[in-house]
Amino acid sequence: MKSNILTNIGLNKNESLIYETLLSYGEMIASELTEKTKLGRQNTYAVLKTLVQKGLVEEFDKKKKLTYRVEPPQKLLEYTENKKIELEENEKTLSSLLPTLMSDYNLAHNKPGVVYYEGIEGIKRIYEDTLREKPEEILVFRSPYEEKRLNKYIFDYMRRRAKLNIKTKIISPTNPSKEIEKNDELYQKERKYIPINIFDLYTEIDIYGNKVAFMSFKKNVMGFIVESPDVTHTLRTLFNLIWKAELPIS
Known part of the structure; x- marks a missing residue:
């Protein structure tokens, strides 16, 4: 068997050498393998341990000595299938982490563009970015739809935002949460209201610095x-135009 076939399926050079030696000579003890492969005793034991863990080599007692032999070659196919499954799982994990990685990259390198986020933790990262930018003010088109799982975080976020002396202007529907509204002065917020029948936004929009954040809570939590x-x-121009207009307060 060519060593490059084994290396192509994920075995390293030493693992391929040990495997081929066992395949050719049958059952062997570690000292015999060391003599045949010239890998050295410590390396031979380390490679054997790895091959056993991968399910390609069997370790057993024979005449009170640890002896090794290759598993049936079909195990190589099982090994490649397991590697394929592992690779697919890693790809899924990477795909789910990619927005976070892109966000970190863009923020660190000042790259313009669009970065997507999903779930509660993704929304928190968006809000954290508004603090990281430290703008003088944040302009908010507020949606009437809320995510209750964020309530505790939002109060902490508003406290930290006020501590940074970031002022906030909010254009909101006329059914805001009274619990959130009652501390507007403490949190350096100003509000203006538009009746929900003409201002039923499905997405919250936060304008700050050179960025605009969009957050949706109506169905899927994403932003x-x-x-x-x-x-x-x-x-920002549209926000200021509406802010200065005579709003139809209900």
Whole structure:
């Protein structure tokens, strides 16, 4: 058997050498393998242990000596199948982590673009970014839809935001949570209201610095941050236009 076939399925050079030697000579003890392969006693034992763990070599007692032999070659197919499953699982894990990795990369390298987030932890990362930027103010188009699992976090977030002296202006529907609204002055917030029948936003929009964050709580909890001076300028202009207008308070 060619060593490169074994290395192609994931065995290293020493593992391939030990495997091929056992395949050719049959049952052997470690000292015999060391003599045949010239790998050295310590390396031979380490490689044998790894091959046993991978299910490719069997370890057993024979005449009171640990002896080794290869498992049936079909085990190589099982090994490659297990590697394939492991690779697919790692790919899924990486895919789920990619938005977080991209966020860290973009924030560290000041790369403009769009970064997506999912779930409660993703929404928290968006809010944390508004603090990390330390803007003078945050402009918020508030949605009437809330995620109760975020309540405790939101109160802590508002406290830390006020501590950073970040002011917040909010355009909100006329059915805000009174629990959140009652401490507006403490948290340096101003609000203006529009009746929900003409302002039923499904997504919260936060405008800060050169970024705009969109967060949806109506069905799937998800969001994304757009980093673009042009997009930010446009939405900030719209916000200020509505803020200064005569709003139809109900």
